[in-house]
Structure formats: structure tokens, C-alpha cells
């Protein structure tokens with residue numbers, strides 16, 4: 400069972416433009432769609448679509464359209480009931496896949512709601528393989544709320560994953576090693592926030608086929624107690640670093656529709672592989688295959704397994720950067736094993 404917490408869920412509206420976005424102009428939209436959103440919600444949607452047990456925990460009103468959409472999609476969920484609508488996040492996509500996002504802060508959470516959310520997570524963590532704490536925190540939540548939650552979950556048998564950004568991410572890292580989760584899934588910018596490197600440079604190097612700077616930065620987190628770091632690098636693929644090794648997966652070229660949810664689909668793919676007992680390189684391959692499939696879909700649409708092409712993702716082992724340049728070696732997988 401994969402349990403996700405989305406402390407600041409959203410209803411995602413996507414506006415697909417017929418041309419380029421221009422500041423100050425009136426645009427005619429090709430389509431407008433609405434999907435349930437928030438990072439943990441998205442992870443639970445992908446895991447459910449893959450036929451694996453998932454539970455999404457979130458604060459919302461029972462009659463919120465987000466909750467109705469989850470029920471319609473068969474995504475198991477538990478709510479901490481609030482009297483407020485969830486925030487409305489807006490995505491604008493252009494024909495070349497350029498994705499612009501506007502995420503409002505959301506309504507302020509009350510202390511008793513946060514306490515109830517933490518209680519729900521702890522209760523369901525007892526029977527979970529993984530608990531994933533995902534996304535931004537609502538106003539009213541202390542920046543170290545995830546850090547506190549990780550500390551309280553660490554004695555339990557479940558593994559804990561965190562995918563967040565900005566102040567909650569910094570507060571988590573400030574408590575390492577006590578608050579170090581089993582898995583972190585930063586993108587290049589988030590890894591940069593933690594390690595002081597240049598996120599753009601990490602992605603650019605990976606685009607050129609050089610994962611070394613990303614491996615080095617992720618390795619710094621492993622050295623501080625994080626079990627595994629899965630760094631998503633957009634169209635360049637992803638890097639996985641553990642105490643025992645590092646791997647680089649190149650994403651296949653696709654026609655990009657929307658980057659929204661690609662990181663969440665990657666995390667879901669990785670967790671699905673983990674609960675199936677797959678090796679780290681194969682879990683990375685599955686992560687990138689899921690993320691790539693999500694990026695080829697519009698808005699916050701997320702992939703079904705039949706849209707995920709693992710064969711298209713190549714994985715190389717990377718020498719851990721002890722000294723000098725790291726080098727990568729292709730990892731062979733028999734096609735029948737995919």
C-alpha cells in the first residue's frame with residue numbers, strides 16, 4: 400500500500416492555447432480541462448491506475464469537486480474535513496508544450512486540521528509500505544511540519560518519501576539526519592535549493608549526457624542521511640543515487656504536451672517498482688517511463704500502464720564521484736524482463 404499526503408491539494412484547470420502565450424494579450428483557448436491535483440493526489444492516481452493499492456490523504460470538503468473527481472476515478476481517499484474549497488491552480492500550455500503554472504497559496508489551515516492530518520497519516524502508515532509527503536504546505540502550517548512528520552514516522556516499518564520545495568524543503572534538510580527520509584524526489588531547482596548548485600546547469604549537463612554534477616549534488620544528501628535521492632531532470636531524464644550506487648536514465652524524445660504531474664508520475668513509477676521489489680536501476684527506468692508518459696499527456700492527465708514505454712528508457716550505472724570524472728556504463732535488461 401502506498402499512502403500519500405497532500406497537505407495543500409488543488410483543482411487543476413488547464414487552458415490549452417492555440418498559439419504562444421503573450422503577456423497582456425487576449426487569448427482564445429483551444430480547450431479547458433479540470434483535473435484533481437496536488438502532488439500526493441497525483442501519485443495516488445497513478446498508483447491506482449496501475450492497479451496497485453494507494454490511499455490519498457488530504458484536507459478537503461466532502462462535496463468538493465476534487466473529492467468527487469477522486470471518487471469517480473476510483474482513487475481511495477481519506478479526508479480531514481474542512482469547510483473550504485481547495486485552491487484552484489491554473490496551467491496554461493502552448494502548442495510546443497511550454498507550460499506556465501499559477502498556484503495560489505490556498506486557504507490557511509487550522510492547527511486542529513493539521514493535527515488531524517498527521518494523525519490520519521500515522522494511523523495509515525502502520526499498514527503502508529510507503530508514505531509519501533507531497534507538495535507545498537498551506538498557509539498556517541509551520542515550515543517544519545514535514546520535518547516533524549518524518550521524525551514521527553521514522554520508527555514505523557513503512558518507508559517515507561518527501562517531495563516538496565522552498566521553505567518546507569529547507570526546514571526538512573535543516574533537521575538532517577534526524578529528519579532524513581528514505582527517499583527524496585527533488586527536481587534540479589529543488590536540489591539546487593538544498594545544495595547551493597545551479598539547477599539549470601545540472602539539467603544542461605544532463606541534456607549533454609553528463610549526469611556527474613547531479614550525482615555529486617544528490618550524493619551530498621545521501622551523505623547527510625537520506626536513503627535514496629531521485630532527481631528528475633525534465634526532458635533530460637533522471638538520476639538515482641543511493642549509498643551503494645548511482646544511475647542515469649535518459650528520457651526518450653516525445654511530443655511534449657504539459658509538464659504538470661510528470662514529477663509525480665515519476666515518483667509513482669519509482670514507488671510502484673519499489674513495492675514490486677525491483678532493482679534500483681529498473682525502478683529508475685520505471686520512474687522515467689512514467690514521467691515521460693505524463694509529459695506527453697495534456698494538463699494534469701496522468702498515464703495508465705499501457706501508455707508507459709519502459710523499453711524507450713535507457714539506464715546507465717554512474718561511478719560514484721569519489722575523485723575526478725564519473726563515467727557511466729549501460730545496464731542491460733532482457734526485453735522479456737521489462
Ligand SMILES: O=P(O)(O)OC[C@@]1(O)O[C@H](CO)[C@@H](O)[C@@H]1O
Pocket residue numbers: 407409411435436437438441488500502533534535536564659660661662663699
Ligand atoms: O503548489 P504545490 O503544492 O507545490 O504544487 C501543486 C501542483 O502544481 O503540483 C501538481 C503537479 O506536480 C499539480 O497537480 C498541482 O497544481
